[in-house]
Structures are given as C-alpha cells and as structure tokens.
Amino acid sequence: NAGVMQNPRHLVRRRGQEARLRCSPMKGHSHVYWYRQLPEEGLKFMVYLQKENIIDESGMPKERFSAEFPKEGPSILRIQQVVRGDSAAYFCASSSLTVNTEAFFGQGTRLTVV
Amino acid sequence: AQSVTQLGSHVSVSEGALVLLRCNYSSSVPPYLFWYVQYPNQGLQLLLKYTSAATLVKGINGFEAEFKKSETSFHLTKPSAHMSDAAEYFCAVGSGGSNYKLTFGKGTLLTVNP
Numbered sequence: 001n002a003g004v005m006q007n008p009r010h011l012v013r014r015r016g017q018e019a020r021l022r023c024s025p026m027k028g029h030s031h032v033y034w035y036r037q038l039p040e041e042g043l044k045f046m047v048y049l050q051k052e053n054i055i056d057e058s059g060m061p062k063e064r065f066s067a068e069f070p071k072e073g074p075s076i077l078r079i080q081q082v083v084r085g086d087s088a089a090y091f092c093a094s095s096s097l098t099v100n101t102e103a104f105f106g107q108g109t110r111l112t113v114v
Numbered sequence: 115a116q117s118v119t120q121l122g123s124h125v126s127v128s129e130g131a132l133v134l135l136r137c138n139y140s141s142s143v144p145p146y147l148f149w150y151v152q153y154p155n156q157g158l159q160l161l162l163k164y165t166s167a168a169t170l171v172k173g174i175n176g177f178e179a180e181f182k183k184s185e186t187s188f189h190l191t192k193p194s195a196h197m198s199d200a201a202e203y204f205c206a207v208g209s210g211g212s213n214y215k216l217t218f219g220k221g222t223l224l225t226v227n228p
C-alpha cells in the first residue's frame with residue numbers, strides 16, 4: 001500500500017506563473033488535508049477536502065489559492081500568479097476517518113518562486 | 115482556539131544522553147496531542163499521540179511523552195539519544211480525537227553529537 005504521494009517534489013516558478021501541486025491519498029482514504037510550512041515555521045492548516053467537496057478552507061489565502069479533490073484523480077492545490085512569499089513546503093495528508101485515526105503525510109512539494 | 119508552544123528551536127545532545135523536547139499547549143476543549151518527526155526533505159512521521167487514555171504514551175523509536183493537564187504540557191523524552199534521532203520534531207494539538215485541522219508548533223531541531 002503506497003503512502004501519500006505528492007508531485008512534483010520540487011517546483012520552481014517565476015513570479016506571475018501558476019503552480020499546480022498534486023496529492024494522491026493512500027488507498028482507501030477519502031479525507032485530504034493540505035498544510036503549508038513556511039521557512040522556520042510549523043505547518044499551517046490550509047484546507048480539508050473530501051471527494052468532490054471542500055469541507056473547510058478557513059486556512060486558505062483569500063486570493064489566488066484554490067483546491068479540489070475530484071471524483072477521479074488526485075487532489076490539486078493551485079496557486080495562481082505566484083509571488084515570492086508563496087515559496088514554502090506544501091504538505092498533503094490523508095486519512096480514512098477524521099477521528100481516532102492517524103493522518104498520513106506525504107513528502108511534500110517544495111515550491112520556490114524566483 | 116488552540117495553540118502550541120515548543121520551547122527551544124534547537125536542542126543539542128550527546129549520543130547516549132537524555133532527550134527532552136518541550137511542548138506546551140492551549141486548548142479550550144480536551145486536547146488530542148501528537149508528536150511528529152521530520153527528517154530532512156521528508157514528510158512528517160507520527161511518533162506518538164495522546165487521545166485521553168493513559169497519560170504516559172509510548173511511541174516508536176523509544177520515544178515517550180507524558181500528558182500533564184495541570185501544566186498543559188506534553189514533553190517528549192527518550193532515555194538515550196542515537197545519531198539517527200537527529201531531525202526536526204513537531205508537537206501538534208487537535209480536538210475531539212480529530213486529526214483534522216491540527217495546530218502545529220514551530221518545531222525543535224534536534225542535533226545529536228557523537
């Protein structure tokens with residue numbers, strides 16, 4: 001059973017470009033969470049999704065950021081018109097339930113905006 | 115609202131010495147507490163979690179943590195450090211047994227000297 005798969009592992013974008021980060025949850029997991037880790041900071045919750053639904057996006061910046069988890073395929077975190085402040089590690093986690101189970105984290109995508 | 119404070123952004127110990135990483139939390143509801151470890155360029159791995167059962171929790175790799183409600187603490191310890199323990203450690207708090215929307219501390223980088 002493969003773990004949570006994120007790709008790409010490293011992504012470099014110029015200011016103003018779009019960044020697309022992909023996350024395939026563990027098999028059987030229908031809950032996906034995205035976190036952002038800024039340099040020398042802890043992880044900050046961004047969004048929680050189930051298949052085809054955004055459950056909680058309270059941690060998402062109001063502009064330029066969006067997330068989806070379609071019926072088929074991976075979850076996508078999309079950042080439009082990236083700025084240098086978007087440079088961070090973006091982690092995806094998945095779980096089979098939201099309580100009393102472990103959330104498994106992927107290896108992250110390290111986004112660098114130049 | 116929940117918050118986590120990890121005292122000491124960097125802890126250095128000698129191989130074989132006691133490891134003590136400090137974590138204090140704030141939560142308006144009974145907390146669920148977690149310790150995660152992050153090796154360089156890796157995702158987060160769950161070390162242990164407290165879910166309102168025994169206050170002394172044993173985890174992987176010889177680590178354990180004790181929940182002290184009166185001190186609002188959940189410090190991580192290991193009797194004898196190994197070189198392979200060198201990593202960054204994150205304390206996190208959730209609520210109601212939920213692994214959803216965890217609040218993470220800023221992390222403590224553990225260095226183990228030979």
